[in-house]
Amino acid sequence: MSITDVDPLSLAVIRGRLEQIADEMDTVFERMAFSPVISDAWDRADGIYSATDGSMIVQGIRGLPIFVGTMQYTVASVLKIVREPRPGDTYLVNDPFAGGTHIMDTKLVRPYFYKGKLFAMLANTGHWTDLGGRVPGGFAAQASDCYQEGLRIPPVRLFTEDTLNTDILAILQTNSRLPDDIMGDVEAQATALRVGDERLTELLDEYGPELVSNVIALLRERSALQMRSYIRDIPDGAYSFTERMDNDGINDEPLDVSVRLTVSGEEMTLDFSESSAPCEGPMNSVYAATVSSAIVAIKHVFPDIPINSGIFDPLSFVIPETVFLNAKPPRPVAGCAAETSQRIITAVMGALAAALPDRVPAGSSATSNNLSIGGVDEDGEQFVMYTFLGGGYGGHQSGDGLSNGCSLMSIGLIQSVETLEQRYPIRVHQYSLRDGSAGPGTFRGGLGVHFEFEYLGKQGRASLLGDQSRTAPVGRMGGQPGAASAPWFRLQGKTVTLPMVSKGENVRITQGDLICMLTPGGGGYGDPARRSKQAMAEDVAAGYTQST
Known part of the structure; x- marks a missing residue:
């Protein structure tokens, strides 16, 4: 047989x-x-x-x-x-x-x-x-x-x-x-x-x-055959895109995720060799995660391909050890899965947008805002709270972007407010869509999230590993960018942002301190002038966009 x-x-x-x-x-x-x-x-x-x-x-x-x-x-x-x-x-x-x-x-x-x-x-x-x-x-x-x-x-x-x-x-x-x-x-x-x-x-x-x-x-x-058929629909040629990450957590210098897609017939090569060099901080990626992120990006554009190893057959990858996307030990890699992976996804989607502008949406929130808090609870037991957040997806050819979508590399959900408040010494003050975070366009982007809570423990340590606070999700086809990430802390009555904005570790927090995560909104798709005046007025009235 x-x-x-x-x-x-x-x-x-x-x-x-x-x-x-x-x-x-x-x-x-x-x-x-x-x-x-x-x-x-x-x-x-x-x-x-x-x-x-x-x-x-x-x-x-x-x-x-x-x-x-x-x-x-x-x-x-x-x-x-x-x-x-x-x-x-x-x-x-x-x-x-x-x-x-x-x-x-x-x-x-x-x-x-x-x-x-x-x-x-x-x-x-x-x-x-x-x-x-x-x-x-x-x-x-x-x-x-x-x-x-x-x-x-x-x-x-x-x-x-x-x-x-x-x-x-x-x-x-x-x-x-x-x-x-x-x-x-x-x-x-x-x-x-x-x-x-x-x-x-x-x-x-x-x-x-x-x-x-x-x-x-x-x-x-x-x-494999289905993947090859989709690649054949892409005009032969080379398509490039670069995503810029905030920093590596130690050196306040941007990191570039640069990809060059070369399409020839039914085969595609993804070349990341122009990306930044391996970095000192934890934003390095390993080879397996870089390849997997690129696959997720392609699946965002061609979602009906069944998931198995056949999807890899028509694809070739160039990821030299000279870039931070193919790190070797002892490089730190904590930001690999939840942060760098998402910018790999948006970089690949950006390159595909040059070839297939009608199929690729505007830029989306591409940070998980990994927030962890450690301390001792009221029973004297150690606790570690870890949570991540969604954000706005980009507008697309047929509609507005999704608000509070999950991370691009994930289907993960924020833990319920009830679970967080029961297990950890916090009280949530606000969990809502973020006002004014959507990028205007013929089809606007989705909204990010406003997540704010009070720490109820005596003492604790908070750490944040995020990104996209200095580069917002891009608009496409004339659309405007969404809002960038904007986390802040209120420590003993004083509102502060971290020196690296989206990254910091072991921030000492005490009872009554506030932590707020404002996640990115999606970019707009198409010229905003082509959106109906009524829809634009409704966007402003509802707080989706800042102005017309």
């Missing part, structure tokens, strides 16, 4: 079952996790991968898109060190330089056997709230090497035939400010993989490994 013998009904049913398995893994992980950033904000992903090279077979539709590419690199790194995998073995890795993102994104990888034969790999990623480092939550804006960011773990066997290695667990818990959360998240991730193991066995029992393998191969082939 070959892939040409797969009938359409089997293809549709097995594809749906594979996707359902990944989705159920996501749900189990989410429901069991202790960390609110996983359970409430969905900062996680699960998938099924090739046992040969780690390439992606399927990922859950509710998993973070940034993990689309990175987890297959992580699985490949595990396969390199596994000599004799056994059923029930599960490997732990969070090393950014082994196919990861930043240290807090922790992966478990489990070989899957069917009737004694290795068939696939199951893997998931979850953002653990704290794994040590110089600041609570790990987002050290002034870290100058990766050792200051937390406990870095190469691929190690955490479970042996489903028995937990308590020695490794003890190391993890001892190096975290939240040891109980570590235990809960380990069990949640491992259980999700065991559920995937059970469901995949049910699928193979029903349809047989040969048919399922052929469906997997056919799905990959079809994704």
Whole structure:
């Protein structure tokens, strides 16, 4: 039997079952996790991968898109060190330089056997709230090497035939400010993989490994063909765009994410070699995250391509080690996944806009405003609060941009106000759309967010790792930019901005202090003069834009 013998009904049913398995893994992980950033904000992903090279077979539709590419690199790194995998073995890795993102994104990888034969790999990623480092939550804006960011773990066997290695667990818990959360998240991730193991066995029992393998191969082939067809629609040529980041957290100099897309027939090369050099601060990206971010950008423009490793086939990447988008140890990389990744996305979309102006929206909020606070609560227990925020999406050819959209590399949500106030010593004063933040255009951008809260604890330390405070989301086709990020702190009655504006660490806060995040609004699409006067008047009256 070959892939040409797969009938359409089997293809549709097995594809749906594979996707359902990944989705159920996501749900189990989410429901069991202790960390609110996983359970409430969905900062996680699960998938099924090739046992040969780690390439992606399927990922859950509710998993973070940034993990689309990175987890297959992580699985490949595990396969390199596994000599004799056994059923029930599960490997732990969070090393950014082994196919990861930043240290807090922790992966478990489990070989899957069917009737004694290795068939696939199951893997998931979850953002653990704290794994040590110089600041609570790990987002050290002034870290100058990766050792200051937390406990870095190469691929190690955490479970042996489903028995937990308590020695490794003890190391993890001892190096975290939240040891109980570590235990809960380990069990949640491992259980999700065991559920995937059970469901995949049910699928193979029903349809047989040969048919399922052929469906997997056919799905990959079809994704590659679909990607090639979209690339053929792009006129041959070279298209460039540069995004400018605020700074690296240590040196107050901008960083350029520069990409040159070269399209030839049905193949595309993405060249990042003109980007800034590796930086001293934590805004460096690793190779896997840069590639994955570029894929997410392409998926924003061509959303109907099924997610599997076939989407990589027509693409080539040039990311030399001379740029900060292919950092090597000991470079710090805390801002890799939530900040630099988003500017890679907007840079690639900007280059695509030069070729396909009708398909690419105006610039969107491209910062997560990673905010973490550590301290001691009223019960005398250590806590670490981590949250991130959405912002406005750009206007597009057929309508206004989305307000309070999630991060471009994510489907993550802000944790609910109720969860934040219950778990941490804060009181939220305002969580609303940000007045006047939308960029005017024929179709205006979406609004950013105004998130303001009071600290109720006695003492604490706040750290912020964000961006886009000095370069706003761009307008397209004559549209105007949206508002830039504008965080501020009110410390002992005095309103201050951080020296680097969007970045700072270990800011001492006391009871009654306020922290406010004002996130970017989306850029406008098209000449504002072409928007109806009534719509423009309504925009101003509702506070969407500043003026007509």
